[in-house]
Amino acid sequence: DTGVSQNPRHKITKRGQNVTFRCDPISEHNRLYWYRQTLGQGPEFLTYFQNEAQLEKSRLLSDRFSAERPKGSFSTLEIQRTEQGDSAMYLCASSLAGPSNEKLFFGSGTQLSVL
Amino acid sequence: GENVEQHPSTLSVQEGDSAVIKCTYSDSASNYFPWYKQELGKRPQLIIDIRSNVGEKKDQRIAVTLNKTAKHFSLHITETQPEDSAVYFCAARGYSSASKIIFGSGTRLSIRP
Numbered sequence: 001d002t003g004v005s006q007n008p009r010h011k012i013t014k015r016g017q018n019v020t021f022r023c024d025p026i027s028e029h030n031r032l033y034w035y036r037q038t039l040g041q042g043p044e045f046l047t048y049f050q051n052e053a054q055l056e057k058s059r060l061l062s063d064r065f066s067a068e069r070p071k072g073s074f075s076t077l078e079i080q081r082t083e084q085g086d087s088a089m090y091l092c093a094s095s096l097a098g099p100s101n102e103k104l105f106f107g108s109g110t111q112l113s114v115l
Numbered sequence: 116g117e118n119v120e121q122h123p124s125t126l127s128v129q130e131g132d133s134a135v136i137k138c139t140y141s142d143s144a145s146n147y148f149p150w151y152k153q154e155l156g157k158r159p160q161l162i163i164d165i166r167s168n169v170g171e172k173k174d175q176r177i178a179v180t181l182n183k184t185a186k187h188f189s190l191h192i193t194e195t196q197p198e199d200s201a202v203y204f205c206a207a208r209g210y211s212s213a214s215k216i217i218f219g220s221g222t223r224l225s226i227r228p
Binding site for chain 1 (some may be wrong): 116124147149151157158159160161162164165167199204206208215217219220221
């Protein structure tokens with residue numbers, strides 16, 4: 001296990017289609033985050049999990065976005081009825097829980113292009 | 116909720132000179148402030164962090180200062196080198212270790228030879 005793994009690396013889809021991304025965190029990490037990054041901007045928080053529990057979801061996130069982490073290991077992020085404004089880099093990060101373990105380890109991201 | 120503002124958005128310095136990037140945060144209860152470096156086409160990586168119980172932390176050529184009263188913190192890079200060219204993001208986490216980490220909009224640092 002060399003780090004956080006995200007698949008696919010790139011996804012091109014047509015507007016209105018559904019897409020699903022996968023993130024495999026570092027194996028011993030119990031906290032998993034999803035961020036979205038557009039060109040020239042910082043990572044925008046989407047949601048995060050501790051084990052299988054989804055602790056928080058951004059209020060800016062529409063109902064078209066849903067994330068799961070069913071067994072507290074890998075996570076999926078689904079976007080339904082994609083829109084051109086969803087085009088972005090979707091980053092996953094993981095960490096250990098606890099006050100001394102906040103360092104986030106990021107994956108390489110999934111670049112989504114909605115045509 | 117927490118909001119983090121970062122400036123400048125771009126910064127160009129002569130190799131060997133110092134660079135300073137500044138951030139402000141809105142939630143006075145925030146207690147953890149990391150800095151991430153993102154090189155072109157790569158993932159963000161933590162370079163230094165500071166907690167609210169200290170005012171300054173240094174690691175070789177990199178230092179971070181925190182002013183809790185003013186709710187701002189800064190990244191200082193001394194003796195800049197070409198490999199320091201990257202985008203730097205500040206971030207803040209709320210009062211609880213279960214709180215999310217919110218990022219600033221980034222500073223693109225260019226080192227002129």
